[in-house]
Amino acid sequence: MTDEEKLVPESEDQEEQVKPNFEESVQADIVEITQGAANHIQAKEVILRQAGATHIESNLVHVRQGGVVKVETDRLELTEGGVIFANSGSVEMTASKAAVIVNQGNVNMDQCGVQVLVTKGNVQVDQSGIVATIANHVTLENNSNVVFLFAKNVDGEVKTQFGPKESALFGIMAGLAAGVVLLSGAMFGKKRKKK
Incomplete structure (x- = not known):
């Protein structure tokens, strides 16, 4: 066999090279996953980049181009990602989607979509849409829409x-x-x- 014929790897070699990066359960002070996934993560800080997780328990969670099914955290920062259910202290979202957010503090949304948002704090909404929200104070800016809005105070243009x-x-x-x-x-x- 010549060198030219050996350039194409055999199928067995290809299978060994392409293995998904998936962990069942991860516990550490800081967990950083890039292009991988984990089922359950417990940590002080979690950073996901193009990654996903089923359940996260952490003080601080950063998600960039990733997704999480359920997250319990003091602070959630979501950029171009998605969350199904979040129970958090505060939320910062940019170009992201969420199904249900239950929050103790403030929520800032920029170009995002949320189905249900319930918070004790304030909500800042910029170029975003929410189906239903319950909050203390809501500020709507620049082409934002809320279908069902329950709030003590509302600032901005409200389109009922x-x-x-x-x-x-x-x-x-x-x-x-x-x-x-x-x-x-x-x-x-x-x-x-x-x-």
Whole structure:
């Protein structure tokens, strides 16, 4: 066999070269993962770059272009990443998405999207969208939208998605839909045999 024929590696060699960087459980003072993943992380500080985790318990979490299913932290910094559920002390988000955030302190969002945000502190929203938020004080800047907003104080331009007429119509339609579902379940549901 000549050197030219040996240039293409065999398939066995290729499989050995491409191994995913995945850890089941990680415990340390500082955990930094780049282009990898971990199931459960416990640390004082966690840094994820193009990485993911299922569950993180930490004082400080930095996520850059990564994702986390559940995070419990004092401070969450999320840049171009995603979180399904976050229980935190404070949150800084830039160009990121989150499903549910339960927060004790302040939340700053810049070009982000959140489904549900509940916080005892203040929310600063810039070019972002939130489906439902409950907060002490909300500041909306530069083309930000909130569908359901419950706050003591609101600063900025508020574009109401539901006025009095829309709210009444929404309530009527939701009541009718729930009634149809319950009625159809009673009429067409499985009949239980009495003993």
